[in-house]
Amino acid sequence: MSSASSSSGRKLVLSTLLETDHYESLIKELTCTKCNRYMKSPIYLCVEGHSTCGPCYEKSYQCHICKKEFAQIRPKVLESLANKVLFPCTNEGCPKHATLSLLEKHAVHCQYRIINCFMARVYGECKWEGRAGEWMDHCFSIHKQRVTELPFITIKDKWDAKRTEPVLNYFLLKCYEKIFNVYQIYDRKGGRMMWTVLVNEEHSEKFYFEVDIFLPSLPSKRIVYRRPCKCERDADFLEHTQNVYIPVENIFSMLDENEYLNFTVRIDDEHKEK
Numbered sequence: 001m002s003s004a005s006s007s008s009g010r011k012l013v014l015s016t017l018l019e020t021d022h023y024e025s026l027i028k029e030l031t032c033t034k035c036n037r038y039m040k041s042p043i044y045l046c047v048e049g050h051s052t053c054g055p056c057y058e059k060s061y062q063c064h065i066c067k068k069e070f071a072q073i074r075p076k077v078l079e080s081l082a083n084k085v086l087f088p089c090t091n092e093g094c095p096k097h098a099t100l101s102l103l104e105k106h107a108v109h110c111q112y113r114i115i116n117c118f119m120a121r122v123y124g125e126c127k128w129e130g131r132a133g134e135w136m137d138h139c140f141s142i143h144k145q146r147v148t149e150l151p152f153i154t155i156k157d158k159w160d161a162k163r164t165e166p167v168l169n170y171f172l173l174k175c176y177e178k179i180f181n182v183y184q185i186y187d188r189k190g191g192r193m194m195w196t197v198l199v200n201e202e203h204s205e206k207f208y209f210e211v212d213i214f215l216p217s218l219p220s221k222r223i224v225y226r227r228p229c230k231c232e233r234d235a236d237f238l239e240h241t242q243n244v245y246i247p248v249e250n251i252f253s254m255l256d257e258n259e260y261l262n263f264t265v266r267i268d269d270e271h272k273e274k
């Protein structure tokens with residue numbers, strides 16, 4: 001037997017095992033009967049031997065099942081099982097099984113988690129709710145002007161001094177097998193325009209974005225900036241010095257005769273550089 005087929009065989013045995021009632025009952029033993037969440041170490045016991053997860057224990061003064069007090073001992077075997085067992089992802093339909101620490105990482109990206117359409121947060125006109133894995137298809141059918149499968153997008157943005165929402169534009173570029181979130185933000189107080197690009201990727205800085213502002217009637221006049229992309233999980237992305245910032249008076253000088261700002265945002269993979 002080749003090693004490839006034996007490893008796929010092992011996978012098959014594992015996935016069959018994970019679906020048995022027997023396995024399900026093991027997971028049940030490791031699920032807190034109070035909050036219904038998977039238990040991880042530390043796990044607490046009452047004097048009758050009922051188990052409770054750490055967060056529920058912190059909030060209680062007695063066992064929720066028998067109403068007796070908690071015991072001084074901890075169930076070491078249960079705790080060590082909780083560290084090793086492959087728990088199923090709780091999002092309906094998701095086939096993922098993993099240890100709790102890996103499952104927590106998975107939860108952030110799980111394609112089966114239910115989300116709202118992110119376009120709604122910026123443009124406020126979409127009520128879609130569904131699985132994360134189906135969101136892009138939704139965008140390609142409903143928000144066609146804001147998504148592309150090319151590594152660049154060109155925008156004509158009408159300048160409107162009355163706009164108060166800071167995010168002027170938000171769009172998605174699906175390229176390099178990733179999804180890049182492009183934001184154009186008007187920082188009114190700071191008197192500047194900002195562009196930033198977020199990607200769901202730990203090594204986001206290996207991707208670059210370029211903002212190229214141009215005047216269609218005067219090709220020699222342009223402003224071009226190149227900056228690294230930011231990771232989606234970076235909460236401070238707005239504060240980054242590595243975004244594109246342009247003073248608003250420079251933006252005014254780039255408006256065309258109809259008061260449109262014309263710009264292209266391009267995503268670049270560092271490895272593709274000459």
Ligand SMILES: [Zn+2]
Binds near residue numbers: 033034
């Ligand atoms: Zn609990």
Ligand SMILES: [Zn+2]
Binds near residue numbers: 048050063064065068
């Ligand atoms: Zn009890």
Ligand SMILES: [Zn+2]
Binds near residue numbers: 107
């Ligand atoms: Zn999942």
Ligand SMILES: [Zn+2]
Binds near residue numbers: 118126127138142143
């Ligand atoms: Zn939508």
